[in-house]
Amino acid sequence: MTKLIILLTGYLLFGQPTYSVAQKDVQLQSCCEKIMRIGPCLLYPANHNGKMRFRLLGIYSHGPTLFFLLRLNNRSPLDYDVDSIRFCVAENTMKPIYIYDSTVMVPGYRRATTIYALPRFTLSPGRRLLIIVREKNGGRHLRIRAGNSTLERARRV
Template sequence: MKPVIGVILSILFLAEHLLAQPVTDIVSLPLQVATHKTSNLIFPASVKSVDKGSRDILAQKAKGLENVLHLKAARAGFKETNLTVITDDGKLYAFTLTYHEHPDPLNLKVGVTSHKFPEALSERPSERELEEAAMAVSGKPTFLTGKLDQKDGVRLQLGGIYVKEQVMYYQFLIQNNTALSYDLSQFRFAIRDRKQAKRTAIQEQALPVLFALDKAERIQGGQSQQIIIALPKRTIPDKKILLVQLMEENGGRHLSLRLHNRHLIKARPLEMH
């Protein structure tokens, strides 16, 4: 009887210890993949299991290298999905996957600071913090005018930019003034040269979307939708622009905005109450 009581006490002690541990958010890292290029994830330990959020993602471990995972897109233009990887050392890694013709970076060493985000991963805002800040921005007034694009009855407009620590939050308003629904395919951001010389390949640096609030997949006719996009804080050299592209699924009503540094430096500090 005494051994049984001892086991029960041990279980209760372990349960109390686990419940006392703080709960932390696992940040989902943004990652781009394409059909014609292979992206490589390099982990500090062997890959034990891989869970894909969609069949549109192809994943396999590198032959002879248990800590390297190859990724490709099964089809172009797939909708945003996720990937979860667990390694032999018991760590879990989460990724948000989007399609891009020119993935950047192609090779990512997981567990070290990404060159696209200036602070260490431990200092990066959690998913919950990003969501709370984005919700605060959604209730803020718009203050930027003139930056809009419209085509065939659909309009994309930048309403404002707010900044909190190392993240900038962009307010966008999409209006569908037609009877036809507008299906969103991609919302992408890239730094590109302001002027492109003829016969020269387009050089651009894609920016990772850290968080998107109210990213509706469809905007019905006669309706509008506000979308808040969180991107890493940055400014732009004078000879470059921030290109914002909104692509329609199975359609041609694609919209784009060309933001200059003079727009970004108008960002207002985000005050949380």
């Protein structure tokens, strides 16, 4: 009964239900699992460096959250150790609120798919979203640029 009162109070005060941290993580995880079943939805903005390829397979939205489906494809025998994946808009780094199936290393001749959840945002004219993947102790850094038109094509989950 108290959960119902908390949800109703959050809905009346903020216009949307209020969730605890555990409930929110479960909800984000279920959205990510659904996205993995749905699969790609974009025209695959991509970048490659050597035999490493980085693709943005899709952008999805659910409530106040944007989900980015990313894939790293290693076509070389050398393992790719991921140092960091960053989302930047005009030198401001955005922190993800949830990461599903975090990629730490992509073994040789394999691929890895990860979903990053960020708070919903739009870009002003002339601004671009930059997604950067850095290799630990290496030089095969990858980056994708996306404009507001790419964000506007987000699918609902």
